[in-house]
Amino acid sequence: MLEVADLTVRFGGITALDGVGFSVARGEMVGLIGPNGAGKTTLFNCLTRRYDADEGTAGYEDIDLLRAAPHAIAALGIARTFQNLGLFPALSVRDNVLVGAHHQGRAGFLGAGLWLPNVRREEARLRAAADAVLDRLELTKVADHPAAGLPFGTLKRVELARALAVEPRLLLLDEPVNGLSSGEVEEFAALVREIRQDLDITVVVVEHHMGFVMSICDRVVCLDFGRKIAEGSPDEVQRDPAVIEAYLGTAA
Numbered sequence: 001m002l003e004v005a006d007l008t009v010r011f012g013g014i015t016a017l018d019g020v021g022f023s024v025a026r027g028e029m030v031g032l033i034g035p036n037g038a039g040k041t042t043l044f045n046c047l048t049r050r051y052d053a054d055e056g057t058a059g060y061e062d063i064d065l066l067r068a069a070p071h072a073i074a075a076l077g078i079a080r081t082f083q084n085l086g087l088f089p090a091l092s093v094r095d096n097v098l099v100g101a102h103h104q105g106r107a108g109f110l111g112a113g114l115w116l117p118n119v120r121r122e123e124a125r126l127r128a129a130a131d132a133v134l135d136r137l138e139l140t141k142v143a144d145h146p147a148a149g150l151p152f153g154t155l156k157r158v159e160l161a162r163a164l165a166v167e168p169r170l171l172l173l174d175e176p177v178n179g180l181s182s183g184e185v186e187e188f189a190a191l192v193r194e195i196r197q198d199l200d201i202t203v204v205v206v207e208h209h210m211g212f213v214m215s216i217c218d219r220v221v222c223l224d225f226g227r228k229i230a231e232g233s234p235d236e237v238q239r240d241p242a243v244i245e246a247y248l249g250t251a252a
């Protein structure tokens with residue numbers, strides 16, 4: 001489903017990604033790990049066209065993602081969550097989720113302004129879809145609450161709901177369990193397992209929480225200083241001396 005090859009991104013003198021390549025099969029869940037500054041978020045930013053790559057390709061289904069327009073990413077069936085939450089604090093939880101669903105709307109500016117019948121029907125359809133996502137993520141009770149003021153664990157689920165409202169085929173999760181308690185991490189892992197099973201979504205997850213990554217991912221890719229240093233099953237990567245050295249600074 002995704003085939004990243006020779007991906008290189010430079011920021012002035014810093015090479016954030018240096019010839020990175022890996023592939024993700026349809027239905028797989030791949031973990032992307034590595035110490036701080038390894039280039040994980042930069043990789044997501046390239047795939048979602050927030051950053052331009054200097055070199056490389058990212059084949060997604062039958063196109064090169066790196067040539068896609070940034071606004072086309074959601075329509076291509078790709079959604080992401082953000083490390084620091086990409087929510088609008090003053091909007092209700094439901095409206096935050098509707099922002100995710102919005103790209104599916106077909107109404108033009110004029111039709112929306114005049115609130116024509118087809119626009120009303122479309123709005124009702126999008127709201128029903130958003131409500132179904134809220135229900136799945138047990139967020140119905142807080143649907144009308146502004147995002148601001150909700151507990152962090154709830155906001156992480158709203159962030160996931162916003163991404164799911166895109167109805168993605170490929171979901172990119174950036175540190176989804178960072179800051180959660182161990183109980184919440186387990187709940188989140190169960191939720192992701194359920195979503196993958198029910199919605200047939202392919203997932204790439206960036207995460208520092210090794211317990212989460214190792215328990216939920218089919219395969220793991222490790223970056224260090226912009227380079228891929230290991231790839232394999234969670235067990236293999238965990239035992240890889242290069243990975244241990246990258247994290248601990250010395251071979252075990």
Ligand SMILES: Nc1ncnc2c1ncn2[C@@H]1O[C@H](COP(=O)(O)OP(=O)(O)OP(=O)(O)O)[C@@H](O)[C@H]1O
Binds near residue numbers: 014034039040
């Ligand atoms: N917009 C930018 N301008 C300049 N340098 C950047 C930019 N974005 C990332 N970098 C640099 O690129 C490198 C990789 O950063 P990136 O955020 O991708 O790492 P990461 O693996 O996601 O780290 P973390 O685990 O801390 O989130 C770092 O040296 C970072 O400072």
